[in-house]
Amino acid sequence: MVLRSASLDTRERLIQAAIRLFGEYGFEATTTRELAEAAEANIGSIAYHFGHKRGLYLAAARHIAEQLRTRLALDVPAPAGERDAALAALRAVTRRMVRTFTEDEECRRWLLLVMREQVHPGEAFEILQAEAFGLVQATLGGLIARLTDRAVDDRRVILETHTLIGQIVFFLIGREPLLRRLGIAAFDAATLADIEAVIEGHLARYAAPDDDPASPRTT
Structure with a gap:
């Protein structure tokens, strides 16, 4: 043992x-x-x-993907049913994303490897995409599709999903410029609450009633 x-x-x-x-x-x-x-x-x-070395490289990618799935609870099935349940699930996932990309020190250590694969996608990127990134896209995209009465593969849903993910991930990628602009050394509780409030403000549009002309379901 x-x-x-x-x-x-x-x-x-x-x-x-x-x-x-x-x-x-x-x-x-x-x-x-x-x-x-x-x-x-x-x-x-x-x-x-x-x-061999490449086997270790791919194992590192699988480790990152597995840890992301765990932190974001991506293996938990999305709730079925009413819009309220879908909106609550979307809020929960985005809160977990905010906390992971702002507070998790291990996540910061993954960033350089992930960015390399984003710039020059290879076999490791395919692992990250299949086992983590794609699941994030599918989870959020499925919820947004339900909230906008569109198909999950609708172009607008895909773009809205990617934009939402990008907004949150940038708190990791653009961490240092933001901290300097705010005049703080690290994200504190008050700043995290403000970040969550900003993201919540973006999600509020999905709670618009059907007859609201600003609803994202209108075309």
């Missing part, structure tokens, strides 16, 4: 080292020796756990 625990710990250390080094230097520029040293592991442990 002790050996198994030690093995799992080595695997986790390698993944964490991979996220940091691949994010900072890229796949090609990062050596297996550097990965092993950063993880305080034997260089042979990379082959043992992952087969």
